[in-house]
Amino acid sequence: MTIDTALEEQDVLLEVKDYKSGVKPVWCPGCGDFGVLSATYKALTTLQLKPHEVVVVSGIGCSSRTPYFMRTYGIHGVHGRPLPIATGVKLANPALTVLAMGGDGDLMSIGAGHLPHAAARNVDITVIMMDNQTYGLTKAQASPTSATGHISKSTPFGSVARPFKPVMLALSYGATFVGRGYSARPQEMSELIVQGIRHHGFSFIHVQSPCTEFHNTYNHYDEAVDEMPPGHDTSDLAAALHLALTEERVHLGLFYRDDSREPFDQRSREFVEEVSEFNLEAYLKRFA
């Protein structure tokens, strides 16, 4: 898709329609991913980001089709690899706003090994994980976030594994912005995405995004979701971890943020300057 840069150059107020590609989503009726898509359109509109300044990177899955529906740049990558691709895009052009969007299979299963590294490096990208607790595209195998006992095509006697806790993982890997949204609450999610994009560092937004076809959890989440407890201190990592481990309630909103750490793209620009003064011989002597 080409982006009409005439619109970009003018100083016009961008509206939600300006971020829509015109390709109609192929998701099933009621799919939670519609809520995530509309929250993302809304967030880009709030931030008035020019479509050519935004890159949406995904892997493979129903949720990973998102870039097709957005009038931004996009890369529909390979399964599990949105984070390395998004990291490369951000390092190549730090001026871009880079979103990595995918499912619980994509980011917690085949791509799980990339999350710790991207978070620990504090790459300035915003990850939006659409968690339906199943593999939707390949028709209902259990995923790493499926509940213990979950019956599916791949677990006919019930899943034996304990479900991953994505918010807890992101916090423990060192993500500097961690929040949770729910597809049925797109307005709140949109505000979280705005904050995540504004945050200069690695942002991880976990979204409970039910799959109406294979694992319809709307009734469960309508009842289970909750606001952040009053007075929750978003600079307190231990408090955030404690909330993330809570089984009874599913808290929505911002768990944690740390604005003190230097993002990776900034550090890597400094490397370029350091490399020009680098003395390889002297360096290697340290290890002789």
Ligand SMILES: Cc1ncc(C[n+]2csc(CCOP(=O)(O)OP(=O)(O)O)c2C)c(N)n1
């Ligand atoms: C290397 C590789 N292995 C397996 C697949 C098959 N595959 C495609 S999507 C997918 C899982 C999708 O689940 P998720 O990421 O949770 O996305 P959803 O469809 O639920 O949104 C799998 C296993 C693939 N495309 N590539």
